[in-house]
Amino acid sequence: MMSPKVYSHAESADVANAVGKHVLKLQNSALESGLTFKIALSGGSLGKVLKKALIDNQDIAPKVKWDKWEVFFSDERIVPLDHPDSNFGLFNEMVLKSLPEGTTKPKVNTINESLLTGQDGQASGADQAKDIEIAKDYQSKLPKDHKLDLILLGCGPDGHTCSLFPGHQLLNERNELISYISDSPKPPPRRITFTFPVLENAVSIAFVAEGEGKAPILKEIFNDPSSKLPSKLVTDIKTGVDVNWFVNDAAINGVDVIASKY
Numbered sequence: 459m460m461s462p463k464v465y466s467h468a469e470s471a472d473v474a475n476a477v478g479k480h481v482l483k484l485q486n487s488a489l490e491s492g493l494t495f496k497i498a499l500s501g502g503s504l505g506k507v508l509k510k511a512l513i514d515n516q517d518i519a520p521k522v523k524w525d526k527w528e529v530f531f532s533d534e535r536i537v538p539l540d541h542p543d544s545n546f547g548l549f550n551e552m553v554l555k556s557l558p559e560g561t562t563k564p565k566v567n568t569i570n571e572s573l574l575t576g577q578d579g580q581a582s583g584a585d586q587a588k589d590i591e592i593a594k595d596y597q598s599k600l601p602k603d604h605k606l607d608l609i610l611l612g613c614g615p616d617g618h619t620c621s622l623f624p625g626h627q628l629l630n631e632r633n634e635l636i637s638y639i640s641d642s643p644k645p646p647p648r649r650i651t652f653t654f655p656v657l658e659n660a661v662s663i664a665f666v667a668e669g670e671g672k673a674p675i676l677k678e679i680f681n682d683p684s685s686k687l688p689s690k691l692v693t694d695i696k697t698g699v700d701v702n703w704f705v706n707d708a709a710i711n712g713v714d715v716i717a718s719k720y
């Protein structure tokens with residue numbers, strides 16, 4: 459089993475710089491042996507980090523080979539793509555819309571909007587059959603070997619990652635690569651998410667977590683070997699995935715972990 463590496467910096471800009479350098483490293487290594495770089499993104503606070511790392515950082519931005527990227531989402535909310543809750547929408551607003559004119563856009567795999575029900579897809583009387591169809595459709599977009607070069611993850615204050623929540627039955631899902639969830643404790647309730655078989659098959663996984671608000675959950679993840687939090691279970695994946703954490707100093711204050719600079 460590879461042990462997770464933790465990279466910590468005091469400032470947010472330095473965390474973003476470290477994330478950007480890691481993305482470039484994985485991008486370049488993927489393109490040495492293949493035609494595309496397959497990366498999965500998350501929502502939440504990651505959007506701002508991606509903008510700082512891939513758009514604003516002038517050392518990194520010119521080295522991103524957007525035309526060779528194939529983008530997936532580690533989880534997505536069942537809402538239209540321009541809805542404020544959409545993880546694609548966040549990436550679009552923060553990153554895609556900021557790409558310099560003339561840049562060839564990456565191939566971005568979104569949920570199939572035509573399968574949404576109700577005005578915003580979250581209408582009461584939600585259609586479970588449709589959610590299953592949306593998950594299956596998204597699963598069909600994954601690479602055949604369901605191998606992603608890099609999965610960027612967040613860690614919620616409750617320890618959730620992707621849309622895998624503490625104690626939820628989806629933590630045990632082994633048959634589907636993409637599952638739907640209709641009872642997410644964090645709104646919106648209807649989502650789709652990667653399951654463990656996809657996470658376990660990645661080349662590399664990188665968590666990004668910042669702020670003192672994340673310190674209590676990082677304490678549990680790193681100080682309590684018996685923790686069953688989703689982010690802990692992913693950190694401890696034993697299939698040879700290279701797992702890294704990119705944090706700021708405030709997030710690991712009091713956490714029993716040896717961190718280095720990237």
Ligand SMILES: O=C1O[C@H](COP(=O)(O)O)[C@@H](O)[C@H](O)[C@H]1O
Nearest residue numbers: 500501502503504612613614620
């Ligand atoms: O709901 C979600 O939350 C997690 C964590 O978000 P953060 O803002 O605490 O970083 C995110 O990774 C996931 O993609 C999103 O759907």
